[in-house]
Amino acid sequence: MPEEKQAKGLYRNAVSFFGAYVAIISVFLILFSLLLQFSFKSHSPYIGIFSFMVFPAFFTLGAILFLYGMRRESIRRRHHGVDEALPYPQLDLNDPATRKKFSFAVLGGSFLAIFLAFVSYHAFLYTETTSFCGQLCHTVMEPEYAAYQGSPHARVPCVDCHVGSGASWYVKSKISGARQVIAVTFGTYPRPIPTPIENLRPARETCEECHWPAKFFGTQLKQIPHFRYDEKNTPEQISLGIKTGGGSGELGESAGIHWHMITENKVHYIPLDRQQQDIPWIKATRTDGTEDEYISLDYKGDPKEFATREKKEMDCMDCHNRPTHIYEPPEAAVDKAMASHLISRTLPWVKRVVVDALVVEYPSREKAHEGMRADIASFYRNRYPAVYKARKADVDKAVETAINIYNHSVFPNMKVNWKTYASNIGHRNWPGCFRCHDGRHVAKSGKVLTTECTICHTMPERGPLSPLGSMMPGPRMEWHPMALEGKHARTLCNKCHSAGYRPPNDCAECHKIDTSAPMMSMACGDCHRKKIEAQPVTACRDCHKDQSGLHRKGEHAGLSCTECHRPHAWGVAGRDICLSCHDDKKDHNKDEGACIACHDFRGKRARAPGKTRSG
Known part of the structure; x- marks a missing residue:
């Protein structure tokens, strides 16, 4: 060459x-x-x-x-x-x-x-690393990564749960990841990030790699520290036995919460919403082959539609839907901080002050930090100046702890907070168990899905705060601070304990009653003699003897006082109340003001004051 x-x-x-x-x-x-x-x-x-x-x-x-x-x-x-x-x-x-x-x-x-x-x-x-999943897309994944770091699964890599073993799910995850990279690049991702319910790998292929359901049985003691919303932040402890049950009939009693997870039992359901909070149809198939089909009394559609809808089989994630990305409500987070002495228990009203500061909605994290510092510090500076001067370090520590709680549960940039994602474990802050066990799901046989508390746990016991694992030394108190009777006994827990907010302390706070009204100086029980009943059992004339005979004649003789009078304000409800019966008079002198400006409503027929009544 x-x-x-x-x-x-x-x-x-x-x-x-x-x-x-x-x-x-x-x-x-x-x-x-x-x-x-x-x-x-x-x-x-x-x-x-x-x-x-x-x-x-x-x-x-x-x-x-x-x-x-x-x-x-x-x-x-x-x-x-x-x-x-x-x-x-x-x-x-x-x-x-x-x-x-x-x-x-x-x-x-x-x-x-x-x-x-x-x-x-x-x-x-x-x-496959956690830093790749959580830190690379810092803004997008910040809420998930922050919650993950303080969760029970903080030592478990993301891919072990979100992908699992095997090539097929790895390929699916990378295809989905490519789509997400494009969304992040062009800023088209949703805020907040929706839970990937449709794309989750079946729990039996991931959760059960570590959590074998056959080995879960018996009862577990749960002790919850709690501090009241009073000046002394009275400490107490809620203790109850969680009846995990389930597992395998060979290893333990096949009952309790994990009854749903026994491999021979099958529970299918139809959710109406993406977050699976509205469940009108349920079918339970037992180990002996018997079935019950339950339909909610609140469902307004045609039950025949259930035959064509997609049915889901219940697994771990239907209850444990937030096992890692947990955004703790302020009340629970503050209780834990006080139990750990991160917030001083002896600062007056500190539980209430910190929780109220945390539930305020702020436009940004910086504004939140400024607002919480100002709210908490100003409360003690104005209401307890001596305490603030002597214990400023404790107040500052409470502020910093509140900020830390906020940083781990609220992310304004991604529109995420403790209310964003429903948690189905329990039923205190979200419907949870009550999605099905609400007393409204009825089978054709008339059988109702029970709301009985003791099916899943013992009745809670409330007493003094005690060391972890030890029995409460003092006398037990009523498990609920307010007697639950009448309608309140049928009210679901989450209706009052809305996620994160402190529950109402009295009737007025829940029933939106004007606290400045004259009758608010009286106790509710003075009129509502029968506990928890809305209508007063006692007659108004027991106190208002001079006025009791004025309207007992004519057309108004059969009406109760509260049908026309606002009971908490000592006044007549107004023209709209009159028109609810006298609708034929809706155009009568409608520009002249209230009916009582002319009519005194006494006698057989109402008449204008100063005019002679015929007959």
Whole structure:
């Protein structure tokens, strides 16, 4: 082969030189970032993405440019009729120069193949890390990552639950991830991020890798520290036994909460909403093959529609739907902080003050910090100046703890707080168990899904705060601070204990009664003699003897006082009340004011004052 033809390689062109330059620089950058990666225990997630994704991508681009330049140069030479232009490289291993180049190419190619395999493998591993999931897309995933770090699953990698083992779900996750990357790049992602209910892997393939349902049985003691909303922040403890039950009939009693999870039992349901809070249809299939189909009395549609709707089989996630990304309501978070002495229990009204500061909605985190500092500090500065002066350090610590609670449960940029995602464990702050066990789901046989508390847990016991695991030393108190009778006994817990907000302290706070009304100086029981009943059992004339006979004649003789009078304001309800019966008079002197401006309503027929009544 002529010497001159061998000297002019196809790589001698600007494109190939540029590609080689990009590839070589990328190799050095990869090596440098790998050195940083393995030199420090804690590092930025961005080092990983540059080490295993960005720089390797540039290396690949450089290699492609290098090869493209060679091909382009070959085409150019043949197009111009250059003699040494050949469509493909010649390989003559008998030629020492060619053999040397071939050996160099094989060694270099082998090194690059091993290097790329190493980088690609670690790129795969990096995409499986928690920092990749939680820190790379900082703004988007900030709520989920912050909640994850303080959760019971904080040592479990995200992919163990969200992807699991096997290639098929890995491929699905990467396809879904590509779509999410595009959404983040162009800012089209929703705020807040919706729970991926449709795309979740079945719980039996993930949760049961660690939590084997056959081994869950018996009863577990749960002790909940609680502080009252009073000046002394009275400490108390709620203790109850959680009847986990379930599991396997061979290992324990097949009853309790996990009855739903016995493999022989099947529970199917139809939700009407994406968050699965409205469930009008349920079918329970027992181990003996018997079935019951329950339909909610509140469902207004045609029950025949259930035959065509998609039915879901109950699994772990239908109750444990927030096992990791838990945004704790302010009340529970403050109770825990006070139990841990992060907030001083002896600061007057501190429970109420901190909770009230946390439930305020702020436009940004910075405004929230400013607002909470101002609200908490001003309360003690104005109401308890001596306490504020002597214990300013305790007040400041309470403020910082409140800010820390806020930072872990409220994220204004993503429109996420403790109310965003319903938690189906329990039924205190969300419907939870009451989605089905509300006393409104009835089978054709007349059987009702029970609301009996003791099916799932013992009746709560309330007493003094005691060390973890020990029995309460003092006398037990009524489990609920207010006697639940009448309508209140049938009211679901979450109707009063709305997630995060402190429950009402008295009748006026719940029933929206004007506290400045004259009768509010009296006790509710003075009129509402029968507990929890809205209508007063006692007659108004017991107190209002002078007025009791005025309206007991004529057309109004059969009416009760409260049908016309506002009971809490000592006044007549107004024209609208009159028109609810006298609708034929709706256009009568409607611009002249209230009916009582002319009519005194006494006697057989109402008459205008000063006029003689005929008959």
